[in-house]
Amino acid sequence: MKLLTHNMLTSHVKGVTKGYPLLIKATEVKVNEVEFNPQFVSRMIPKLEWSALVQAAEELGHRQDLPGELVADYETNEEFLKKVHRILLEVEVLEGCLQCPESGREFPISRGIPNMLLNEDEA
Amino acid sequence: MVGTRFFLSKEEKKVIRKQIKASHTLLKHEGISTTPHPTESVVVANGGLGNGVSREELLSVLTEAEEVESLFMPPHKPYAFVTYRSVESARRALTQLNGQKLQSEENSITLYLSYVNSVTFEEEKSVPLPEGLVLVEEFVSPDEEAVLLAAIDWLSSNEDVTAQKSLKHRRVKHYGFEFRYDNNNVDKDKPLRAGLPDECLPVLERCVKSGLISIMPDQLTVNQYESGQGIPPHVDTHSAFEETIISLSLGAKTVMEFRHPDGRLVPVVLPGRSLLVMRGESRYLWTHGITPRKFDMVPACSPHSPASDLGTNRNLTLSKRGTRTSFTFRKIRHEPCCCAFPSTCDSQGAASAFSPSPSSPPSLPCCHADATRLEEEYVHRVYNAIASHFSSTRHSPWPSVCHFLSLLPAGSVLADVGCGNGKYLGVNPELITVGCDRSNALVQICVERGFQAFVSDALSVPLRTASCDACISIAVIHHFSTPERRLAAVRELTRILRPKGQALIYVWAFEQEYNKQRSKYLKEQIKDMQHISKGTNSKLSVHTNRTAFNTQDLLVPWHLKEGKKQGEEDSGENTKKDKKTSGNSLPVFHRYYHVFQQGELEQLCGQVAGVRVCRSYHDQGNWCVILEKD
Numbered sequence: 001m002k003l004l005t006h007n008m009l010t011s012h013v014k015g016v017t018k019g020y021p022l023l024i025k026a027t028e029v030k031v032n033e034v035e036f037n038p039q040f041v042s043r044m045i046p047k048l049e050w051s052a053l054v055q056a057a058e059e060l061g062h063r064q065d066l067p068g069e070l071v072a073d074y075e076t077n078e079e080f081l082k083k084v085h086r087i088l089l090e091v092e093v094l095e096g097c098l099q100c101p102e103s104g105r106e107f108p109i110s111r112g113i114p115n116m117l118l119n120e121d122e123a
Numbered sequence: 124m125v126g127t128r129f130f131l132s133k134e135e136k137k138v139i140r141k142q143i144k145a146s147h148t149l150l151k152h153e154g155i156s157t158t159p160h161p162t163e164s165v166v167v168a169n170g171g172l173g174n175g176v177s178r179e180e181l182l183s184v185l186t187e188a189e190e191v192e193s194l195f196m197p198p199h200k201p202y203a204f205v206t207y208r209s210v211e212s213a214r215r216a217l218t219q220l221n222g223q224k225l226q227s228e229e230n231s232i233t234l235y236l237s238y239v240n241s242v243t244f245e246e247e248k249s250v251p252l253p254e255g256l257v258l259v260e261e262f263v264s265p266d267e268e269a270v271l272l273a274a275i276d277w278l279s280s281n282e283d284v285t286a287q288k289s290l291k292h293r294r295v296k297h298y299g300f301e302f303r304y305d306n307n308n309v310d311k312d313k314p315l316r317a318g319l320p321d322e323c324l325p326v327l328e329r330c331v332k333s334g335l336i337s338i339m340p341d342q343l344t345v346n347q348y349e350s351g352q353g354i355p356p357h358v359d360t361h362s363a364f365e366e367t368i369i370s371l372s373l374g375a376k377t378v379m380e381f382r383h384p385d386g387r388l389v390p391v392v393l394p395g396r397s398l399l400v401m402r403g404e405s406r407y408l409w410t411h412g413i414t415p416r417k418f419d420m421v422p423a424c425s426p427h428s429p430a431s432d433l434g435t436n437r438n439l440t441l442s443k444r445g446t447r448t449s450f451t452f453r454k455i456r457h458e459p460c461c462c463a464f465p466s467t468c469d470s471q472g473a474a475s476a477f478s479p480s481p482s483s484p485p486s487l488p489c490c491h492a493d494a495t496r497l498e499e500e501y502v503h504r505v506y507n508a509i510a511s512h513f514s515s516t517r518h519s520p521w522p523s524v525c526h527f528l529s530l531l532p533a534g535s536v537l538a539d540v541g542c543g544n545g546k547y548l549g550v551n552p553e554l555i556t557v558g559c560d561r562s563n564a565l566v567q568i569c570v571e572r573g574f575q576a577f578v579s580d581a582l583s584v585p586l587r588t589a590s591c592d593a594c595i596s597i598a599v600i601h602h603f604s605t606p607e608r609r610l611a612a613v614r615e616l617t618r619i620l621r622p623k624g625q626a627l628i629y630v631w632a633f634e635q636e637y638n639k640q641r642s643k644y645l646k647e648q649i650k651d652m653q654h655i656s657k658g659t660n661s662k663l664s665v666h667t668n669r670t671a672f673n674t675q676d677l678l679v680p681w682h683l684k685e686g687k688k689q690g691e692e693d694s695g696e697n698t699k700k701d702k703k704t705s706g707n708s709l710p711v712f713h714r715y716y717h718v719f720q721q722g723e724l725e726q727l728c729g730q731v732a733g734v735r736v737c738r739s740y741h742d743q744g745n746w747c748v749i750l751e752k753d
Contacts, residue, residue, distance in 0.1 A: 011585065039533075113563070
């Protein structure tokens, strides 16, 4: 699971209103090399929930010097885009779980795949 | 490099050209960068496990030149990496070996060597064996093996002593009781006249003495597999046999694959003369099967405990299959099974994934609980079981769907709800795409292909409201068994869309012929009588593949094929041959569908507030709508 995906995921346990962002408890993280496409990264940024991304990066210990707020004129800031590219597309959680911040319910991540299925009573 | 000549011969130029071409291919398809500057590491194009070259064959060629420090052959790849002691050594090796021919099996392969800057090994963790599985090597001696093999007379016409059938793919013989492939059970009231052959007694006594079994088996099934034959994944019927099942491998080794319902796959090498003991989870929950292959990937040197060594990539080679005969001993069970695995237990209510028609056919559900159970049995379990075969028949994205995807602006967030094997996730690389599916096995295939996907139900998608610019749901909603659930699925799709976002939905059409055009699903010759019959009872009927539908709620058969096949792509189902002549041993799965009538999908979407239908059409046997959120 890449952090781009994590940024979109939310807890959907019945009754939960503050299910986003999910907390990440990772036991295995991998960093891949992905081709850097500045325009693609640039287009992704407005779709993101920035603070959730920073929090996730922090939880994984991969925040490095990612700023707490979006920088202005990021479209032309190649260095910044590279940092975003790395954290969104290159860092991958292979094993661990995602935890609902409100209910504490844990969704396992196995072989890079989050299993978000709910039980009968949670749906 | 070429002595004192300044000019290269024609032959030398040709080799260099081909070497450069091989380098480009490696870069383009495998992401491997070669370098013109000599280093200690070399990539050998065309010398890989993936193109039929074994470790031994490659080593014998390589060591003709220079001593090799290490050789890494990545599984399934058409190249290998060699590391030499020094740069000079590598240079000499490259000069001598570049363009060298290698005779492998019936093929002549030309090796092209190039320098690489680094070789990265992907060290995978060793995979543990399924719970309850024990492999005992060298259980019988070569002499004992010969005696046992000789005890089976395949040509005997003594039909009432044994039951010998020549199944399409492998030879089978039963002793003690006959195992029936039509219901995957045993005729407990009709024992075969002769019991187990006397030659088996010493082996069985050894099993009892070693504590591997406590009761003497009374049923024996002998399977003979030629190279290229196998057996599809299955769980031995719980109600037919007691817990412990032992299987002796004779004549040749093979690789047996164990699959857990959650999608995990564990390959286990079964050496010749070894005994496999299955209990607990490995007997009751995991399926086991042998993929029909001529070559298996096995560890190169036989280490001391090899069974789980397929988990590491370090030293693999190809092993050609020989003829393997298995002796599987089982004890007939006379009371119902009460194991801890009800999901796969036919005594405890699970319809065995293998039985062609369950004893009591399902009915159309009238409440959510029934619907959930029906869909679990006739959709989710089936897709998990057939995932890889299913995926191999779903390789061509439909043009109209691709068109929808191509029109989305670059950088759009797209959700594919019910993404299956990820067919559409990579169609438009400018999009930010995420897929989800109810089947873990299918999601694994997506991730293996490099896409992002997660497991979830389409009725409750864990994406934030209004977070997607677009979504697609192709051939998904027709698997929901009540109108309320189908409506709920459409509501979820619209919930995750942002205002003005669009959703594309495809469902299977009741009307397979539209505008005088028959869909590819229908077979040419069959004359259809098209009318909708609401059954007199509410039992779901089983559809005959490739014919017109005559009811909207039905079970559609899927015939699991052994191994992968690039099957024909069509709007619905696979299988050119639906009339199985001798496929008694091949399982048939039934999937639940509600096929939509003309206008029904639009009407369904019309019930959802905040969204309108902007396009509605028929495409190759499917009804399709494009919705736009207000």
